[in-house]
Amino acid sequence: MSLPPGSPEALYHVVPHPDDEEVNASQIELAGETAAEPVLPPMDLPPFLVDARIRWIHFILGCSVLLPWNVVITAMPFFLSRLSSSPLRSTFGSYLTTTFTVSNFVFLAHATLTSKQSSPSRQTRFSIIWLTILNFFLTLSTFFVPSPGVLFAFVLFNGVAQACAGAYLQTSVIAVASRFGPPAVQAMMSGQAAVAVAVSGVQVISAAASVMGKTHSYVSDGSAEERSAFMFFSLSTLFLIASAAANTWMVRMPVYQHIAASLEKPPKKSLAEDGHEDERRGLMSDHPHDDPMSDMKSNAIRVAKANITYEVAVAYIFMVTLAVFPPITTSIQPTNPATHPLLFSAIHFLVFNVGDLTGRYVCSFPIFAVWSAKRLLTLSAARTLFIPLFLMCNVQRGTSRIGGTPIINSDFLFMAILFCFGCSNGYVSSLCMMSAPSLEHNPRLKGRTEDVDVAATVVSFCLVGGLAVGSIASFAVKSAICGCNPFYG
Template sequence: MIPDAEGISYFSFIMVLIVLTGVTTSFYQSSVFSEASRLPPVYMQAVLSGQGVAGVIVALSSILSALAGKSTVEIDMDKDSINRSAFLYFLSAFLITLAALIGRLIVIRLPFYQYHMNASKPENSLSITEEAEVEAEDGAEEAQPLLLHEENSARLWAVVCKLSLFIFTVGFIFIITLMLFPSVTSLIKSVRRREESHTGGRFFDDDIFVAFHFLLFNIGDWVGRMMPLCKWFTITQIHWLAVLSALRTVFIPLFLICNIVVTGQRKWPVLIQSDFAYFVLMWLFSVTNGWICSLAMMAAPHLKSIQTAKEKSMVGSIMSFSLVVGLAIGGSLSFAVRSWV
């Protein structure tokens, strides 16, 4: 795409693209959660499941693109093989984005969607009109924007206080997840690596093995997001959800004792010397990520103290913000965790 860009210039360009991608993703995610909060809980679950499906597709395309190239143990990786893998990966991303855009255009025209999105408009417009008439009668029309801003700020803070445990639950889930995945988990390699022993198949090569762990995580995350549909896996008490979120801290030392391959001296012993045991650990890690997150996101907009459609929209935005903050904090702390290996 930029044939003459090298070194710092190319790196800076990629970093700018990543920042733009993160900003736009956060913006659209917040909008979607805000809308979904006005709908019944099953639709919030559907949004979260959609994210899980997207993760599975991306991980699967990563494996397929890797398989389209040559083995990493083959020294002479030709340029055509690399270009083919990259083309297939980004082509799949483009097709998924196009399908999402078409789906969005269809959804906004559905009567069900329009009914719930417009349900609060008469109430809000009447309230604003009444407030304007009162201000006009008191001769304080100039103060109306300030009063409305103060009222909205007070209402927002009240909603945040009501959601304090929900905010902690969702934020801490993704703090733990991003501390480990993928910064640490991508360093975990198969105990049957072909670089050390030429026995074994293509699966045990680093590129396929690491790509498979991405796929396994995303499938487990998707399964976890689907579990609230079953009443046996439904928990509505936020205190229990907060405890479950905090208990995920145990995954930090568990992943650090897996077969992490680093260039220097390891600081932790390799106690989990089985690929199967590592995959089970990854499965539990991913399922709890999707399951607890979905339960908290579904329950938050339907607290008894959250009554108006405007408050429900606030809940969606606040919970989305807590998710993003958790990702940011977890991503930052991942540097510290990685230094421990």
């Protein structure tokens, strides 16, 4: 049975039809040793049904990858309410986000370099287990009121631990997704955006409830933040348990056993087998004492050099995004005096995240796919034009408007620009992540199957690097907009 022309499966060639080749049991068992590419087993279900399950599981795992960061951001009002009487309150947000992003970047670097040393299924399972435990501890924290110093240390430690587990989860998930092709990578990227939409949607509802029927002088007693945090931590814990179950299901699928078989760490051998292996390696190799870690580093560097265009493109995307969102965008206030600033800010996060999810979803249609590295780099660089557009909006410093009447004096136009900004972020970043590890669309890999997961983890590392650089640049951007804004009439 052939796939319909123009379908995503037909274009991406993720899973060949079982009738294309017959594989006996011995060939399957030795596929990783005797074949250049994984050998597929006979399948009882049509390929598109298998692919649909794989894509949905990667969508769920993509949600789990970004869940730690969303836990930290969403629970910020709760943490601040517990620190309301402490001098630590004013610097808590900066400490938490900085320690999280820096820790995530450092651990992701190690996870990228050692990705070949561990089984991705085992690493995914243990990462999710640790995230579940850490979220459960946060759930319990809503029942206690410790001293500000203890809470400060606990939350920072929990955030660093989640950043660590999230880094290893990200590398294992993207490594497996890359073996299933661009559709699985696109599903994973969409999952990351979907969880952000869900979180920002909750923020809008909370903001609307907090300002409805209350004066501007209303001060919460912290109980609402506590209930909201308990619900979010509890739901996050349950979702992580569900994602662990989904990953276990995927690993047991026959298609996983052969598409991702070469990524799994082989079982330990006996001492006798190890001795024979060493003898064979000494007789057959000119370099019997090669350092595996050194080989992995050199391999990662080689692949990184080959894919430098994709890596620069995806890093610059998030450098631009984090440089202006949210430091500039949150400084833009509504031009309509009837709109509450708190609700306006919450809606603006939702608009960006919906745009981001839309851009990532569009990539699932082959007609909108762009695979050329140079074109993707051009699209990435073109996003710089959004910076002056945002500066033309109603940027304010504190309670004072910067300059006179803004050129873009419309809340609707600001939201439209923000939606396009988010859409371009999701669209171009997803295409970079899909293209870099694709043997079909990236000739730089020269058909090497063993380089697919390496390319995926390296470009994922560059994405996080762009986030880190953009976060640092946001301090300078925030300082710059406090000066004279040239985009006012």
